[in-house]
Amino acid sequence: MRRPRRAACRPGPQGPQEYLSAASVPRGPTRRCLTLSGNPDPDGDGLAPVHLGAEPGLGPIAIVLKLFVALVVLFLAVLTCVDVTGRYFFNHPVSGASELTEFGMGLLIFGGLPLVTARREHVSIDLLDIIVGVKAKGLQTVVMLITSIAGLGLMCWRLWLKGDAMARYSDTSIFLGVPLAPFAWFMSVMAGVAVLALVVQIVLRLGGRNA
Amino acid sequence: MLDTLYGFLIVFGLLMLGAPIAFGMALVGFGGFALIVGLNPSLAMLGQIAYETTMSDSLSVVPLFILMGNLITRAGLSRALFEFANAFLGHHRGGLAMATVVACGGFAAVSGSSMATSATMSKVAIPSMRRFNYADSLAAGSIAAGGTLGILIPPSVILVLYGTLTSTDIGTLFVAGVLPGIVGMLFYVGAVQVATRLNPEIGPRGERTAWPQRLTAFSRIWGVAVLFALVMGGIYFGAFTPTEAAGIGAGGAFLFALLRGGLTIRKFYEVLVETAITSTMMFVLLIGAILFSNFINVAGLPRELSAMISGTEAPPLVILVIILAIYIVLGCVLESLSMMLLTVPIFFPIIQQLGFDPVWFGIIVVIVIEISLITPPIGMNAFVLRATLPDIPIQTIFRGLVPFILADILRLALLVLVPWVTLFLPSLM
Amino acid sequence: ETVLRFSNWVPMTHPLSSDVMVPWAKEVEEATDGRIKIEFVSPLGAPPAHLDLALNGVADIVFIVHSYTSDRFPLMELGELPFIAPDSRTASLAFWDTYEKYIAAAHEHRGVHLLGAWGHGPAHLFTGSKEITSLEDLQGMKIRVAGGMSKNAGEGLGVVPFFAPSSQSYEVISKGVADGILFPTESVYNFKIGPAIKYALKIPGGLYRSIQGIVMNEAVWDGLSDEDKAAFDSVSGKHLAALAATMWDTQDKIGEEELTKAGTKFTTASGPLLDAIHEKLEPYTEAWLADGSGKIDRKAAYDYFKERIAYYEANPEAED
Numbered sequence: 033m034r035r036p037r038r039a040a041c042r043p044g045p046q047g048p049q050e051y052l053s054a055a056s057v058p059r060g061p062t063r064r065c066l067t068l069s070g071n072p073d074p075d076g077d078g079l080a081p082v083h084l085g086a087e088p089g090l091g092p093i094a095i096v097l098k099l100f101v102a103l104v105v106l107f108l109a110v111l112t113c114v115d116v117t118g119r120y121f122f123n124h125p126v127s128g129a130s131e132l133t134e135f136g137m138g139l140l141i142f143g144g145l146p147l148v149t150a151r152r153e154h155v156s157i158d159l160l161d162i163i164v165g166v167k168a169k170g171l172q173t174v175v176m177l178i179t180s181i182a183g184l185g186l187m188c189w190r191l192w193l194k195g196d197a198m199a200r201y202s203d204t205s206i207f208l209g210v211p212l213a214p215f216a217w218f219m220s221v222m223a224g225v226a227v228l229a230l231v232v233q234i235v236l237r238l239g240g241r242n243a
Numbered sequence: 244m245l246d247t248l249y250g251f252l253i254v255f256g257l258l259m260l261g262a263p264i265a266f267g268m269a270l271v272g273f274g275g276f277a278l279i280v281g282l283n284p285s286l287a288m289l290g291q292i293a294y295e296t297t298m299s300d301s302l303s304v305v306p307l308f309i310l311m312g313n314l315i316t317r318a319g320l321s322r323a324l325f326e327f328a329n330a331f332l333g334h335h336r337g338g339l340a341m342a343t344v345v346a347c348g349g350f351a352a353v354s355g356s357s358m359a360t361s362a363t364m365s366k367v368a369i370p371s372m373r374r375f376n377y378a379d380s381l382a383a384g385s386i387a388a389g390g391t392l393g394i395l396i397p398p399s400v401i402l403v404l405y406g407t408l409t410s411t412d413i414g415t416l417f418v419a420g421v422l423p424g425i426v427g428m429l430f431y432v433g434a435v436q437v438a439t440r441l442n443p444e445i446g447p448r449g450e451r452t453a454w455p456q457r458l459t460a461f462s463r464i465w466g467v468a469v470l471f472a473l474v475m476g477g478i479y480f481g482a483f484t485p486t487e488a489a490g491i492g493a494g495g496a497f498l499f500a501l502l503r504g505g506l507t508i509r510k511f512y513e514v515l516v517e518t519a520i521t522s523t524m525m526f527v528l529l530i531g532a533i534l535f536s537n538f539i540n541v542a543g544l545p546r547e548l549s550a551m552i553s554g555t556e557a558p559p560l561v562i563l564v565i566i567l568a569i570y571i572v573l574g575c576v577l578e579s580l581s582m583m584l585l586t587v588p589i590f591f592p593i594i595q596q597l598g599f600d601p602v603w604f605g606i607i608v609v610i611v612i613e614i615s616l617i618t619p620p621i622g623m624n625a626f627v628l629r630a631t632l633p634d635i636p637i638q639t640i641f642r643g644l645v646p647f648i649l650a651d652i653l654r655l656a657l658l659v660l661v662p663w664v665t666l667f668l669p670s671l672m
Numbered sequence: 673e674t675v676l677r678f679s680n681w682v683p684m685t686h687p688l689s690s691d692v693m694v695p696w697a698k699e700v701e702e703a704t705d706g707r708i709k710i711e712f713v714s715p716l717g718a719p720p721a722h723l724d725l726a727l728n729g730v731a732d733i734v735f736i737v738h739s740y741t742s743d744r745f746p747l748m749e750l751g752e753l754p755f756i757a758p759d760s761r762t763a764s765l766a767f768w769d770t771y772e773k774y775i776a777a778a779h780e781h782r783g784v785h786l787l788g789a790w791g792h793g794p795a796h797l798f799t800g801s802k803e804i805t806s807l808e809d810l811q812g813m814k815i816r817v818a819g820g821m822s823k824n825a826g827e828g829l830g831v832v833p834f835f836a837p838s839s840q841s842y843e844v845i846s847k848g849v850a851d852g853i854l855f856p857t858e859s860v861y862n863f864k865i866g867p868a869i870k871y872a873l874k875i876p877g878g879l880y881r882s883i884q885g886i887v888m889n890e891a892v893w894d895g896l897s898d899e900d901k902a903a904f905d906s907v908s909g910k911h912l913a914a915l916a917a918t919m920w921d922t923q924d925k926i927g928e929e930e931l932t933k934a935g936t937k938f939t940t941a942s943g944p945l946l947d948a949i950h951e952k953l954e955p956y957t958e959a960w961l962a963d964g965s966g967k968i969d970r971k972a973a974y975d976y977f978k979e980r981i982a983y984y985e986a987n988p989e990a991e992d
């Protein structure tokens with residue numbers, strides 16, 4: 033995981049306006065900041081509160097996405113509990129529970145993709161920091177942005193075509209007969225939103241520097 | 244073979260230059276596959292893997308176990324666990340450090356992550372140890388090391404991913420992790436004892452707790468025991484599959500957090516969002532790793548290595564020791580999850596060919612990953628402590644970890660030489 | 673020398689790999705005088721994705737189970753219909769004849785070249801602790817089913833269908849998460865579910881059978897020389913179907929022997945029970961015949977299939 037540093041440990045961003053200036057684009061982890069280093073920990077559980085607001089490059093879309101992924105996680109947990117208790121106590125499992133779980137997983141993981149990307153929380157190693165120090169930071173950010181945009185862009189493109197192919201074959205899920213193409217399209221759109229978030233961050237940052 | 248080596252070098256280079264691990268592996272896997280098989284197939288594979296890796300029923304254990312751990316963490320359970328262990332062990336020499344390790348073990352039984360275990364435990368254990376003038380090295384070392392138990396004592400996200408990559412039954416892997424986890428906890432307690440015997444100032448005795456207080460402390464943690472029994476018992480006795488166990492565990496953790504009080508709607512919402520974000524991080528990594536392993540697969544490295552090993556006369560144990568040595572060296576510089584995702588596709592076929600048990604090897608891999616979490620220069624659990632306690636220099640933390648690393652190596656040797664410790668419980672399933 | 677990559681999701685120790693795919697690959701190599709070599713690689717995707725892997729050229733050759741993507745193979749479903757044939761060989765040879773004469777014209781395998789297709793042995797009903805003597809016994813029982821006709825059979829019989837991938841079937845049955853399973857005898861034995869199964873109810877002709885096959889990327893096939901294509905044909909098609917069917921029949925036989933030894937009670941359904949099962953499942957055959965979405969005469973194909981089954985039943989050694 034990204035090495036948490038004291039300097040990188042800062043409270044989560046408070047809103048999109050924070051990112052309008054170059055200096056405030058966050059580099060380190062925000063969520064992983066672990067108290068004691070200056071972060072508020074009102075609950076006393078050793079963890080900083082999760083930031084629920086807008087994110088850099090996503091703005092208020094982030095608020096909607098957070099609500100969405102939270103509901104999907106809740107759905108997965110409730111579905112599994114209902115399925116098991118239904119099977120044991122009422123001899124009536126949720127029909128097609130495993131397929132509903134699959135759909136939920138697709139929505140959850142890709143729904144979270146723009147969030148993780150905008151927060152720059154994709155796991156990375158900061159070994160270069162240790163060897164050459166802070167000077168490498170700029171290079172690291174450039175490599176991070178290029179590889180992220182390339183990887184996410186490829187996913188966006190190919191998942192769209194995957195959806196097209198499944199629509200062409202009218203592929204449906206084996207048990208419930210739900211059309212599968214829309215899930216691939218959803219994933220593609222989310223990967224695209226993740227790329228956009230990075231691009232917007234870059235534009236804002238360059239804009240800030242020029243101004 | 245050379246293709247794979249270049250691939251590895253490029254991945255390493257990209258990671259060192261700051262590429263996210265997932266995209267470093269994904270791009271090199273994609274590029275390498277394109278060179279060997281063709282651009283269009285490689286593009287199609289990329290879409291296919293991204294789609295099918297996420298749309299997975301059995302992998303729903305990952306978010307569900309993360310949810311369970313997050314709920315438990317937010318319920319403030321770490322403090323109760325520490326107070327309980329401290330009530331029994333605190334008055335011994337180094338007792339608070341031993342209590343820390345035991346509390347970490349208890350926390351590991353409901354959390355699937357090592358870093359989370361260390362992070363949450365540091366908050367409660369450090370103030371007590373400072374009050375009793377413990378050396379920073381021992382205090383930080385016991386938390387960083389104890390935290391590694393998070394991925395061995397089930398539930399464990401690492402074991403789920405190992406099971407997925409190798410088609411090994413996840414329930415069996417979980418059950419197999421229990422005894423080695425307890426052994427690990429005992430070895431860490433032993434490490435504290437030896438360290439404090441050699442140097443008594445680093446861990447003075449704490450207060451003795453009277454029995455009534457001990458019972459009170461116990462009454463606060465029974466929920467963990469119930470939850471662990473429910474999840475692991477359910478898997479062990481076949482009441483439900485690991486996926487279902489994870490759902491039940493999350494449901495149980497929710498009730499537990501609710502009963503303990505303090506679980507507001509806002510806090511619950513935070514837990515759900517945090518669970519989603521952590522799950523996404525894991526799955527993007529997994530997608531990258533599968534793309535990279537498909538490249539390794541068509542490049543033929545596992546087959547060539549297997550052929551090479553068939554050609555040598557070396558006994559299987561020697562080859563195993565070489566593999567483990569490679570793991571420990573890699574573990575110094577690689578992050579835990581990516582280390583497993585990168586190496587298992589290469590070494591697992593060899594292990595199978597040599598006739599070793601896949602479940603046993605899974606546990607061995609997790610133990611070398613545990614070691615990687617606390618060895619310099621990249622030791623994630625040490626870094627967690629560094630972030631939590633900025634006034635302790637990283638060298639002090641690593642110094643404090645030396646006894647625990649030695650204990651880990653001893654445990655590794657024990658588990659390699661006595662597979663029974665790992666395989667006994669699964670054999671009863 | 674051309675090396676063709678075979679992405680295989682069946683474990684190399686499974687008889688389907690060791691007794692069918694590997695020997696067939698060797699036959700190909702010999703028939704082409706070593707010009708073509710088939711190299712097995714670990715699976716490059718999930719089992720249901722393998723058709724697409726071959727389609728997109730990610731792999732050159734793959735093994736597929738048609739019901740994993742049943743939407744794409746409405747006509748191949750003919751081979752999965754219930755009460756069709758006593759064993760794998762009869763069904764498989766007759767099915768390949770029918771495929772060549774009727775189904776191939778519908779081009780269901782667009783983008784890939786079908787080298788051979790067959791069905792496993794008849795699927796029966798296996799239960800953990802309750803013997804089935806009437807359909808009423810099945811009410812409320814949780815039975816693991818797969819997709820395609822297996823799912824239909826479960827629904828038709830009125831069980832509580834429990835859907836889990838075959839890789840998890842051991843887990844769900846042995847631990848009692850499900851009360852029983854629809855499977856060919858061989859699978860109960862090879863997935864090591866036996867210890868959890870006390871009763872086997874054999875259904876003459878089977879409740880269903882999975883149609884499976886080996887396909888090659890179409891562009892790769894088109895790129896082969898005529899000589900190599902002919903060499904492939906000489907060891908594929910009905911020959912490959914027979915190779916696979918013989919393996920399934922052998923495994924079914926071993927499975928029944930071993931399971932019986934270990935204490936599973938085998939009974940063949942008959943009388944009112946069998947009549948009731950027929951009554952519940954015949955509608956699926958009628959539904960297949962009535963479905964007009966295909967481009968072929970389904971009734972003629974079905975009749976020809978039955979006719980060929982009768983032929984191979986009467987001539988167990990025949991390969992024509």
Ligand code: NA
Nearest residue numbers: 351354393398
């Ligand atoms: Na754990």
Ligand code: NA
Nearest residue numbers: 574575615621
């Ligand atoms: Na390390």
